Amino acid sequence: MFIPMSISAPDLDDESLQELTRRLCLDLHDEAGIESSLAERSAGPGTRGDIEIIGQVLIKAVGASGAIVALVNVLKVYVQRKPSLQFEFQTKGGDKVKIKADDLRGDDMTKLVQTIKEAFEEA
Numbered sequence: 001m002f003i004p005m006s007i008s009a010p011d012l013d014d015e016s017l018q019e020l021t022r023r024l025c026l027d028l029h030d031e032a033g034i035e036s037s038l039a040e041r042s043a044g045p046g047t048r049g050d051i052e053i054i055g056q057v058l059i060k061a062v063g064a065s066g067a068i069v070a071l072v073n074v075l076k077v078y079v080q081r082k083p084s085l086q087f088e089f090q091t092k093g094g095d096k097v098k099i100k101a102d103d104l105r106g107d108d109m110t111k112l113v114q115t116i117k118e119a120f121e122e123a
Contacts, residue, residue, distance in 0.1 A: 002058040003120060004039060006088040018054045020085075024078060025057050032070035035060035059089075061120045068113050068120070076104045091119045 007021055021038065028036040039056035062068060079085050079101040087099040097119045103112055 001061045001092075002037075003061055004090050005057045005059050006090075007055040007057065008086050008088070009082060009084040011084050012082075014054050018052065020078075020082070021055050021057060024074070027074050027077075028057070028059065028071065032067070032074050034062060034067060034071055068116050069109065072104065072109055072113060072116065075099065079104050089116065089119050095119070 007017065007024065009017060009020075012020065025036050025038055028034045036057050036059045039053040039058050040050035041053055043051050059071070062071070075087055083101045085101065089097045089099075091097070097115055099112070099116075
């Protein structure tokens with residue numbers, strides 16, 4: 001089961017946002033050991049291949065708190081570089097969990113890790 005994660009930043013154009021999304025997807029795998037892929041949609045009739053959805057990553061549901069902490073740590077690095085970034089997870093039930101830079105700045109990540117863990121458990 002994969003959880004969709006949307007990435008947004010009001011000050012990035014589509015090309016810059018998608019490049020950041022690609023790097024994040026790679027870093028989630030390389031730095032946190034989390035299986036992830038860029039979200040795609042069908043290009044439509046008469047065309048070949050699929051089209052990447054800008055700012056969308058699919059993350060394999062992780063249940064262990066250690067994996068979620070690793071996920072949060074990768075996201076922290078990204079908001080340190082680009083404070084305008086926001087992340088949004090969508091649960092199976094359709095609920096959305098939004099994470100902003102302020103959520104990733106605190107020393108006590110327990111509440112955020114628990115919130116993400118609950119979102120992943122619903123998936």
